Amino acid sequence: MEHLPVDLFFIHHTSEQSCTDPAHCIKIVQGIQNYHIEHNGWWDIGYSFLVGEDGNVYEGRGWKRVGAHTYGFNSRSLALSFIGNFENRVPNEKALNAAKALLQCGVQKGYLNPSYRLYGHRDALPTECPGTSLYNLINTWPHYSTIPLRKSQ
């Protein structure tokens, strides 16, 4: 990471199947990891974290490593991806609570600026991600920012 704490945090969705039990979520995360490594040629799964509707957070690149999730912002942001497609529905309560706890943890541990700015992937690039229903929901979260993003590279 360029420097910690980072100021920007991005919300994504994986846009495919969802999961409500750990065994299934682990399978999905491993599938995405394999795809990112074998198809995209990355050294690990692109996201910093993934959140399942089993209520668990799955660590991707974690807090300290530069991810591959939000082109143009990777070196100065962290990101989580909700497992599932959230165009027409929002993640369940368990997943939302896990995500909020993760964000709080990042601030407490000094990886996220206490006044971090939260965005959806579509705020940075033309993409459907993180799905319209989820995007509308995060627009109500306290750290959601309407300050326009400026690419650094």
Ligand SMILES: [Zn+2]
């Ligand atoms: Zn995305």
